[in-house]
Amino acid sequence: MKDNNQLWESCVHFHGHACGGLMIGYKASLYALDYFGLELGPEETSLRQDEELVCIAENDACGCDAIQSILSCTIGKGNFLFHLCGKQAFSFYRRSTGQSVRLVLKPGLSKTTRDKSLEYFGKLTPQEMFDAGETRILLPERAKLFSSKACSSCGEMTGEAWMRIRDGEQVCSDCFSEYDRFHV
Ligand SMILES: [Zn+2]
Ligand SMILES: [Zn+2]
Numbered sequence: 001m002k003d004n005n006q007l008w009e010s011c012v013h014f015h016g017h018a019c020g021g022l023m024i025g026y027k028a029s030l031y032a033l034d035y036f037g038l039e040l041g042p043e044e045t046s047l048r049q050d051e052e053l054v055c056i057a058e059n060d061a062c063g064c065d066a067i068q069s070i071l072s073c074t075i076g077k078g079n080f081l082f083h084l085c086g087k088q089a090f091s092f093y094r095r096s097t098g099q100s101v102r103l104v105l106k107p108g109l110s111k112t113t114r115d116k117s118l119e120y121f122g123k124l125t126p127q128e129m130f131d132a133g134e135t136r137i138l139l140p141e142r143a144k145l146f147s148s149k150a151c152s153s154c155g156e157m158t159g160e161a162w163m164r165i166r167d168g169e170q171v172c173s174d175c176f177s178e179y180d181r182f183h184v
Contacts (some may be wrong), residue, residue: 002033002040007070010045014069015062020117024088024129025063028103029070031126032092035101047072052096054079056137058089083137091135100139103130151175 011026012018032053033040041048046069055073057064060082067073067090073080083091088105106129109121121129148157153166153175164176 003030004044006044007040011066011069015065018118019062020121021062022066023063023118023121024105025066025090026070027121027124027126027129028063028090029067031103031130031132032071032090032101034126035092035132036094036097036099038094046070051094052079054081054093054095054139056081056083056091056093056135058083058085058087058091060084061088063088063090078142081140091137093135093139095139100135102133102135104133105129106131 008026011022015022032038032055033047036053038051038053039048040046047053049072053071053073055067055071057067057080064080068075068080071092089102091100091102093100109124109129146160148159149163149170150156151158151163151172152169153171156172158172162173163170164173165171166176
């Protein structure tokens, strides 16, 4: 049984508090584990180390932390990505098999009050909470390492992929948008 108190508590520890939003991400993670037939590691607090999932979240709310904690999809590793559009939807991809699923919180469920939502979502099964459908976004390539260059305006080292061209010079995106603001 993957749904256990230890698993939930480690999410709460990671996130900093227990809340309904975290519970949404917790149940989405359980759904994903079940959908792909994946096991937790020996500590029962996160996915086995030799598995790698990618998550694309359509919101940046509390639930994202449960996914980072349980499924080891993290911003730093590049396997947790945002496609922000304010929806309680999460797409999961399993690289090794090419399987993927997009989970969307069912309409009508979230109309409970904030205080009651933790208890409310806690009692629902993942299948009761989410509609599962096909993913809409192609699995992005693995995170690449880019080399850095000095911005010709502020001099700060900037990843190549983030550089912009201004008057034939490479500048960082901050310097580029500052220029934009004064020259429109
Ligand atoms: Zn929260
Ligand atoms: Zn700059």
